[in-house]
Amino acid sequence: MFSAKLNEKNLATAVSQSLEDEVQGRSLWQAAWLRFKKNRAAMTSVYVLGFIVLCLVFGPMLSQFGHDEIDWAVLMDPYELGRPSIASGHYFGTDDLGQDLFARTMVGGRLSILVGFMGAVVAVIIGCLWGSISGFVGGTLDNVMMRIVEVLDSIPFMFMVILFVTLFGNNIYLIFIVIGMVSWLGIARVVRGVTFSLKNREFIEAAHSIGVSHWKIVLRHIIPNVLGIVMVYASLMVPGFIMFESFLSFLGLGVQPPDTSWGVLISSGAKTLDVAIWQLAFPSLFLVTTLFCFNFIGDGLRDALDPKDR
Amino acid sequence: MNSAKLLLKARDLKVHFPVGNSWLFGQPKQLVKAVDGIDLEVYQGETLGVVGESGCGKSTLARALLRLIEPTGGTLQWCGEDMLAFSRKQLIAQRRNFQMIFQDPAACLNPRMTVAECIAEPLYTHEAQLSRKEIEAQVIQMMNRVGLSASHRNRYPHEFSGGQCQRVGIARALILKPQLIICDEPVSALDVSIQAQVINLLKDVQREMNLALVMIAHDLSVVRHISDRVMVMYLGKQMESGTYQAVFDQATHPYTKALLSAVPIADPVASRNRKVQLLLGDLPSPMNPPSGCVFRTRCPEVSEHCANIDPQFSGDISHQIFCNNVQL
Ligand SMILES: Nc1ncnc2c1ncn2[C@@H]1O[C@H](COP(=O)(O)OP(=O)(O)O)[C@@H](O)[C@H]1O
Ligand code: SF4
Ligand SMILES: [Mg+2]
Numbered sequence: 001m002f003s004a005k006l007n008e009k010n011l012a013t014a015v016s017q018s019l020e021d022e023v024q025g026r027s028l029w030q031a032a033w034l035r036f037k038k039n040r041a042a043m044t045s046v047y048v049l050g051f052i053v054l055c056l057v058f059g060p061m062l063s064q065f066g067h068d069e070i071d072w073a074v075l076m077d078p079y080e081l082g083r084p085s086i087a088s089g090h091y092f093g094t095d096d097l098g099q100d101l102f103a104r105t106m107v108g109g110r111l112s113i114l115v116g117f118m119g120a121v122v123a124v125i126i127g128c129l130w131g132s133i134s135g136f137v138g139g140t141l142d143n144v145m146m147r148i149v150e151v152l153d154s155i156p157f158m159f160m161v162i163l164f165v166t167l168f169g170n171n172i173y174l175i176f177i178v179i180g181m182v183s184w185l186g187i188a189r190v191v192r193g194v195t196f197s198l199k200n201r202e203f204i205e206a207a208h209s210i211g212v213s214h215w216k217i218v219l220r221h222i223i224p225n226v227l228g229i230v231m232v233y234a235s236l237m238v239p240g241f242i243m244f245e246s247f248l249s250f251l252g253l254g255v256q257p258p259d260t261s262w263g264v265l266i267s268s269g270a271k272t273l274d275v276a277i278w279q280l281a282f283p284s285l286f287l288v289t290t291l292f293c294f295n296f297i298g299d300g301l302r303d304a305l306d307p308k309d310r
Numbered sequence: 311m312n313s314a315k316l317l318l319k320a321r322d323l324k325v326h327f328p329v330g331n332s333w334l335f336g337q338p339k340q341l342v343k344a345v346d347g348i349d350l351e352v353y354q355g356e357t358l359g360v361v362g363e364s365g366c367g368k369s370t371l372a373r374a375l376l377r378l379i380e381p382t383g384g385t386l387q388w389c390g391e392d393m394l395a396f397s398r399k400q401l402i403a404q405r406r407n408f409q410m411i412f413q414d415p416a417a418c419l420n421p422r423m424t425v426a427e428c429i430a431e432p433l434y435t436h437e438a439q440l441s442r443k444e445i446e447a448q449v450i451q452m453m454n455r456v457g458l459s460a461s462h463r464n465r466y467p468h469e470f471s472g473g474q475c476q477r478v479g480i481a482r483a484l485i486l487k488p489q490l491i492i493c494d495e496p497v498s499a500l501d502v503s504i505q506a507q508v509i510n511l512l513k514d515v516q517r518e519m520n521l522a523l524v525m526i527a528h529d530l531s532v533v534r535h536i537s538d539r540v541m542v543m544y545l546g547k548q549m550e551s552g553t554y555q556a557v558f559d560q561a562t563h564p565y566t567k568a569l570l571s572a573v574p575i576a577d578p579v580a581s582r583n584r585k586v587q588l589l590l591g592d593l594p595s596p597m598n599p600p601s602g603c604v605f606r607t608r609c610p611e612v613s614e615h616c617a618n619i620d621p622q623f624s625g626d627i628s629h630q631i632f633c634n635n636v637q638l
Contacts, residue, residue: 027466028421202418208378210432210482211405220431224422 032228035304042300045293052290056109064089065100067107068258072098084278093278095268099258105283108260111172112242113290115179115261119241120234122180127187128230132222134188135195136214146192153185161253172255175248179241190233194226228305236298239291246287262287314353317389317490317522318375318408323348324383325367325374329597342596344370346546347384352490357516357523359533359554361569362543365593368526369413371543372494375524376408377401406436409483413495415475419467426463429453429481436486452481456511473504477511484515492524497532509536530573534558542566545596545604552629562638563631564611603634611635 036042060067084093084101092101134145157178164174198204199222207217246263248254255261262283269280325345344367352358362368373379375386377393386393388404396404409432412418419428429449433440440448450460456477467475476496483491493512497505513536516523527533533540540558541551542565550563561567568589591608594600600607606616613635621632631638 026469027424028468202412202414203420205373205378206410206412206418206479206482207420207431209376209405209410210435211402212431212435213402216435220423221420225420 028228032301032304036300039300039303041296042304045296045300048289049293049297052109052286052293053113056106056113059106060103063091063100063103063106065103067103067260068099069103070098083276084282092282093276095265095279096272096276101265101279101282104260104265105262105286108262108265108283109286109290111255111259111261112245112263112287115175115245116238116242116294118176119179119183119244120238123183123187123237124230124234125184126180127184128191128223128226130184131188131191131193132195132218132226135192136199136218136222138196138199142192146189149185149188152181157182161248165253170253170256172259175245175254178248179244182244183237183241186237187230187233190229191226194229195222198222198225228301232298232302232305235294235301238294242287242291314355315389316351317354318350318352319387320348320350320375320384321386322384323350323371323374323381323386325370325379326382340597343546343599344596345374345381346599348541348543348546348548350541350551352522352524354489354522355516355520356538357525357533357536359537359540360524360526360543361530361533361540362528363593364528365596366543367546367596368528368543369494370546372410372492372524372526376405376410376492378410403436406432406486407488408490408492409486409488411476411479411483411491411493411496414499415472415479416467416470418479419475421467424464424466425453425458425470425478428467428478429463429485432482432486448485449481452485455515456481456484457507472500473508476500476504476508480508480511480515484519487519488521490522490524492526494526495528496525498528505532512536530558530569534573542569545593545599547604548630548632549605550629550631552625556629560629562629562636563633564609564636565605566631568610603632 084091090100090102092105094101095104130145130149134142160181161174161178164178168174204217204221207221212220242262245254245261246266249261249263250267255264257264265283266280266287269276269283272279323345324343324347327342327344328339329342346367348371350358360368360371370379374381377386377396381394388396388408393401393404419425423431426446426449429452430445433445433448437445449463453460453463458474458477458481462470467478470478476499480496491512496512497508500508509532512523512525515521523536525533525537530540537554539551539553542549542557542563544565550557550561550566557566558570561570572589589608594604594607600617602615602617602619603609603612603621605621606612609616611633616634619634621634622637623630623632625631625638629638
């Protein structure tokens, strides 16, 4: 009988034999990473983005001024004395209130990037679970779950934001909540679609035939296989969230002073475009560079994860 | 054969798929009768061959026998127990006793999992108490058994050939030491040279483990030398069934004869002398199958009443056919 063969000695020799000449496979993830590394634009973007993040984290330490500190000396004539200069310690100049723009750009960038990542993380977690369950279970549940997505998607979010602001006052968590609410809808749709096509694949059926529970099938088989598409989608969504936050701030619905974000800085800089171009230039430079980086990285991920589609 | 334990027994098994979005347009719901009244038994340690053209419902039958698709009619028994009455929990627990091997070896493995993880998945599911070491040891042993180098266990399915992937699929099906494996065209996606190796591997493990096999194929040549009993299907219905000798040597049903005459034979004299009976036309749509005998649109021995009367059963325990004009 077969089971008789499965004795200790056999196992021991089998294990020791196989340990001698291990062959490490290359997973689809690893292969994708190798392709990604060959993509110049994407890799450059990774480095640039890394540099920006380092700046945002450590930059304020290099500044002689706090981001909400008013330099009274400059306040007399911010358009002359507030020019960018190494000597005055205002590397990026100051704004109308004499606040150091270098510090403000760094601190504001933290918020902008945080909002972008937050949106992506919320989108990936909720969107993946929601979409894969909806697509996997199908039937009535799928119908209900997708109608919920559509209803949420049809709510005019500016209206909701204004409503929230009047109800709960203006604070930064509100932005997080609002972005969290919108962000996962698109991913949920994408994931549901992919799950629908995955669930009739034979390896899912094989998992059923083994007796794997539905929950494990979703976690072990469906989600790893949609994650590639989701990563591409999410990385392309990050710039959208950053823009969305900027937009809210531009309308005065975002963060409140003395806190700041790139959107706030750009919106106030735009007002003094003709007299103090630096107030617009530096935050915009950072924002635009970051957006470009995310877009290149997203494109790189797409090419790397799905080489057929190029 | 009959002294062996009866594992699986199906009576009048039916799988009808509703098609069309009828709730919206109010059309009468159409049914695809993919499997329409199949009787079969599988005994411990034997091989049952199931043969039929593509689209005749073999895969649907295989899935219905394991309740991967819910049968819409008939009864199904596993070791004497009513399988259709199993609760979800019971069914999952029982799944370790019956496994399946799939037609497309590459597609039946998760591309994001190493082959070791693929093979170990049944253990994770049913033997959760095993340590990682024990699982690894069993995986290695099983890979060696099915002819895969265990040193490749951390590779991914896309790094393997079709034949190797099918061996992985076999290892996965075997690792829980089931009593029954249903093989849905296990070799039809493989090169001819690999087919024999895979079939021989299945035969070997069957002998070692006293395993019952249901071997599904779209032509008779694959099931020819390995089946103890054979069932011939056409459009969801049983045409002829019986022991290997009965079906191959005394084929009686017009459809079986036609299938047999399409199988190449090695003996040139016999090959030259035999009367080739080619089937004309295509498989009719299972959505509106011909009345009476479903085979009548292509049957060489058709007569008028075949359109009106269902084919008559004739035969005994070792050989059964369903036909109006030919009787045993
Ligand atoms: N889920 C389904 N819904 C509707 N029709 C189906 C479904 N699955 C299979 N069929 C139909 O049932 C018939 C039998 O299919 P199948 O069992 O795959 O045949 P085989 O495996 O013998 O080639 C085919 O006509 C197919 O179109
Ligand atoms: S019943 Fe009639 S049509 Fe059907 S197989 Fe027999 S002879 Fe042919
Ligand atoms: Mg099939």
